[in-house]
Amino acid sequence: MNKRVLVTGANGQLGKTINELFAKNKYGLEFTFVTKSELDITKEADLKPFFKNNKFDYCINCAAYTNVEQAEKTPEIAYKVNAEGVKYLAEACKETDTVLIHISTDYVFDGEKTEPYTIKDIPNPINEYGKSKLLGEQHVQDILDDYFIVRTSWLYSKQYGHNFYKTILKKAKAGEALLITDDQLGCPTNTENLAKYIISLIAIKSKDYGIKHFCDEGEMTWYGFAKNILKEHLYEHIKLVKAKNYRTFARRPKQTILK
Numbered sequence: 001m002n003k004r005v006l007v008t009g010a011n012g013q014l015g016k017t018i019n020e021l022f023a024k025n026k027y028g029l030e031f032t033f034v035t036k037s038e039l040d041i042t043k044e045a046d047l048k049p050f051f052k053n054n055k056f057d058y059c060i061n062c063a064a065y066t067n068v069e070q071a072e073k074t075p076e077i078a079y080k081v082n083a084e085g086v087k088y089l090a091e092a093c094k095e096t097d098t099v100l101i102h103i104s105t106d107y108v109f110d111g112e113k114t115e116p117y118t119i120k121d122i123p124n125p126i127n128e129y130g131k132s133k134l135l136g137e138q139h140v141q142d143i144l145d146d147y148f149i150v151r152t153s154w155l156y157s158k159q160y161g162h163n164f165y166k167t168i169l170k171k172a173k174a175g176e177a178l179l180i181t182d183d184q185l186g187c188p189t190n191t192e193n194l195a196k197y198i199i200s201l202i203a204i205k206s207k208d209y210g211i212k213h214f215c216d217e218g219e220m221t222w223y224g225f226a227k228n229i230l231k232e233h234l235y236e237h238i239k240l241v242k243a244k245n246y247r248t249f250a251r252r253p254k255q256t257i258l259k
């Protein structure tokens, strides 16, 4: 029998990628994609009947508040979605025996470790986005037994959404010189690879529940990532300057390579 899979936050870059790659019922999966306007995860009263009426086997939660800078200025919005909304989602999954595949972030770590972060390392987020995402993880762990928390890093789609990859291309196309921080180390992760990993958990009927780390190979700084993007698109003539202490509103962890 087909497994019924709900994807929340379907208008985001990961949601759209899952839709593009898997909506046509591959691997015997039957998908329902819901955008924020169709199912707002912070609306508890809408969420529970929706789950009860539909009987999903899995819920892939791609819904999140991902604006790291704005989260620092108005944290309550980030907590509402990334923590409270996730709690309601976990409760709805609990009541309906739905396995939750929840996506989290490398920004739950403080970045002070010199080695890659393992799933056993203790999170210690240094910005409001990371704190709100950690609280979301904790709700999932408190409420559910059958869950996957998939932490990933520096996510980008070449087609969909807002991300560093697209920002750099936009600036390069406009002929803007680029001043890019060289102070953080991480692994950019293409949404297509993450989407395949998530679906593989369902396809192989994994019951190895708990926290997972998934990122693409290749550690680099944002400067290095920008350099690669310019090279890929033959924009190597665009001026690219390493920034030390690039000023942002939110602090970012120095190194968040996920093992």
Ligand SMILES: NC(=O)C1=CN([C@@H]2O[C@H](COP(=O)(O)OP(=O)(O)OC[C@H]3O[C@@H](n4cnc5c(N)ncnc54)[C@H](OP(=O)(O)O)[C@@H]3O)[C@@H](O)[C@H]2O)C=CC1
Residues within 6 Å of the ligand: 008, 009, 010, 011, 012, 013, 014, 015, 035, 036, 039, 040, 041, 042, 061, 062, 063, 064, 065, 066, 081, 085, 103, 104, 105, 106, 133, 152, 153, 154, 155, 156, 161, 162, 163
């Ligand atoms: N982007 C990144 O670099 C990284 C992301 N992640 C995590 O991966 C996951 C997917 O991220 P990504 O695809 O990049 O995120 P996006 O910001 O591209 O997409 C998130 C989606 O969630 C929607 N959304 C926001 N609030 C709600 C709500 N209350 N109810 C339902 N939907 C809502 C947004 O809608 P709208 O736009 O209309 O507000 C948007 O469509 C998230 O959990 C994120 O934290 C992890 C590491 C890196």
Ligand SMILES: Cc1cn([C@H]2C[C@H](O)[C@@H](COP(=O)(O)OP(=O)(O)O[C@H]3O[C@@H](C)C(=O)[C@@H](O)[C@H]3O)O2)c(=O)[nH]c1=O
Residues within 6 Å of the ligand: 066, 067, 068, 069, 105, 106, 107, 152, 153, 154, 155, 163, 164, 167, 178, 179, 180, 181, 184, 222, 243, 246, 248, 252
């Ligand atoms: C646009 C730009 C950014 N930067 C810096 C700012 C920041 O330190 C770094 C990355 O900038 P961004 O704002 O694009 O990325 P940021 O919002 O920090 O990305 C994070 O998003 C959340 C959702 C995650 O979960 C993380 O894994 C991570 O991907 O690059 C520059 O140095 N120059 C620039 O021109």
